[in-house]
Amino acid sequence: MSLRLIGMVHLGPLPGSPRYAGGLDAVIAAAREDAGRLAAAGFDAVLVENYGDAPFFADDVPKATVAAMAVAVDAVAEAGIPAGVNVLRNDALAALAVAAASGASFIRVNVLSGVMSTDQGTITGRAAEVARLRKAIAPEVAVFADVFVKHATPTPGLTIEQAAVDLWERAGADGIVISGTSTGRALDMNELDAVHTALPDAPLYAGSGVDSGTVADLLRLCTGVIVGTSIKEGRVTSAPVDAVRARELVAAAG
Numbered sequence: 001m002s003l004r005l006i007g008m009v010h011l012g013p014l015p016g017s018p019r020y021a022g023g024l025d026a027v028i029a030a031a032r033e034d035a036g037r038l039a040a041a042g043f044d045a046v047l048v049e050n051y052g053d054a055p056f057f058a059d060d061v062p063k064a065t066v067a068a069m070a071v072a073v074d075a076v077a078e079a080g081i082p083a084g085v086n087v088l089r090n091d092a093l094a095a096l097a098v099a100a101a102s103g104a105s106f107i108r109v110n111v112l113s114g115v116m117s118t119d120q121g122t123i124t125g126r127a128a129e130v131a132r133l134r135k136a137i138a139p140e141v142a143v144f145a146d147v148f149v150k151h152a153t154p155t156p157g158l159t160i161e162q163a164a165v166d167l168w169e170r171a172g173a174d175g176i177v178i179s180g181t182s183t184g185r186a187l188d189m190n191e192l193d194a195v196h197t198a199l200p201d202a203p204l205y206a207g208s209g210v211d212s213g214t215v216a217d218l219l220r221l222c223t224g225v226i227v228g229t230s231i232k233e234g235r236v237t238s239a240p241v242d243a244v245r246a247r248e249l250v251a252a253a254g
Contacts, residue, residue: 002042002203002223002224002242003082003106003224004044004219004222004223004224004225004253005042005043005044005045005148005224005225005227005249005250005253006043006044006045006046006047006084006205006224006225006226006227006228007034007035007038007041007043007045007046007047007226007227007228007231007241007246008046008047008049008226008228009031009035009038009046009047009049009076009241010034010045010049010051010228010237010238011027011031011049011050011051011052011053011069011072011180012026012027012030012052012238013027013049013052014027014050014052014053014055014064014065014068014069014072015050015064015065016062016064016065016152017050017052017053017054018054018055019052019053019054019066020052020112020178021115024068024071025150027052027068027072028071028072028075029237030240031048031072031075031076032075033078033240033241034046034240035076035078035079035081035083035239036078037083037240037243037246038079038081038241038246039079039080040243041243041246041247041249042214042249042250043081043227043246043250044081044082045082045083045084045105045106046076046079046081046082046083046084046117047084047085047086047106047108048069048072048073048076048083048084048085048086048088048104048110049085049086049087049088049250050065050068050069050086050088050237051056051088051237051238053065053088054088054197055119055120056088056089056120057089057091057119058089058090058120058121058123059089059090059091059092059123059126060091060094061087061088061091061094065087065094066087066094066097066098068092069085069087069098070097070098070101070102070192073085073098073099073104074101074102074103075103077102077103077104082104082106083102083103083104083105084099084104084105084106084107084108084109084144085098085099085102085104085106085108085191086107086108086109086110088110089110089120089123090109090110090111090120090123091152092107092109092112092126092129092130092143093126093129093130093133095107095108095109095136096130096133096134096137096138096141097133099138099141100137100138100141104141104238105140105141105142106141106142106143106144106174106175106223107141107142107143107144108144108145108146108177108226109125109130109143109144109145109146109173109240110123110124110149110152110169111123111124111125111145111146111149111152112126112127112130112143112146112171112173113125113127113145113163113166113167113170114154114155114158114163114166115154115155116149116152116153116154116155117152117153117154118151118153119151123152125171125224127170127171127172130143130172131171131172132211135173135240142174142175143172143173143174143175143195144173144174144175144176144179144205145167145171145173145175146176146177146178146179146207147160147163147164147167147175147176147177147178147195148160148163148178148179148191149186150179150180150181150182150183151181151182151183151206151207153251157192159195159250160167160178160191160194160195161194161195161198162198164176164195164198164199164202165198165199168199168202169233174203175202175204175223176195176199176202176203176204176205176206177204177205177206177207177226178191178192178195178204178205178206178207179206179207179208179209180208180209182208183208183229183234183237184208184209184228184229184230184237185208185209186208186209186210186214187206187207187208187209188237192204192218192221192222193221193231194207196221203222203223203224204222204223205222205223205224206218206222206224206225206226207226207228208228208229209229209230210225210226210230210249211227211230211249212230212245212248212249212251212252213252215249215252215253216252216253216254219253219254225253227249230245230249231245231246231249232245233245
């Protein structure tokens with residue numbers, strides 16, 4: 001799967017999360033509105049994640065979260081462009097279940113292989129389980145996997161090139177996502193160059209810090225970009241999509 005511009009739909013708090021205040025219909029309506037604005041601006045796809053559910057479970061979210069996300073992704077599909085799923089922090093099996101139920105085209109997995117130290121503790125990739133569940137319930141769903149994912153620290157001594165090669169050659173990733181150190185933070189271009197050199201034929205996606213000033217340069221090395229914070233109202237990650245900012249980014253991408 002080759003998608004060039006992927007816009008983020010950051011869901012508000014879902015049922016069962018600490019900040020949920022009731023009213024799932026309002027959360028779904030906001031997600032539908034964001035997806036519509038992204039589609040109208042010219043984005044190729046949207047990526048839906050449970051951003052409002054912090055603090056996150058490491059890799060096994062409650063069943064209520066899975067159900068709510070399936071409803072949300074189904075609603076977002078009304079925008080008429082492909083949708084993806086990321087179940088934070090790292091529940092790839094839940095993401096596959098949501099994709100299978102909703103017809104989503106891809107999932108994003110923060111830690112597909114290896115080990116990362118995070119604010120949720122140590123997270124270990126479950127690539128073998130992900131590959132087998134995908135084959136069983138969602139064989140057409142692509143898996144985009146982060147390398148050295150944001151808000152996390154890799155194993156000492158492991159290089160980003162080797163981690164990316166493992167994702168591509170051994171873990172079953174269909175695309176590699178490279179991000180900055182935190183949400184909205186620009187990625188390290190030296191790291192992008194290193195991964196591109198190690199995997200010249202792999203689809204690479206810039207996963208954070210993309211804006212109108214950087215998107216064109218990033219697309220010279222990347223298959224696509226995942227854009228969130230810079231196209232939100234006031235550049236606030238949890239705010240609604242700003243239609244003007246979204247159109248400006250599409251224009252800058254060329």
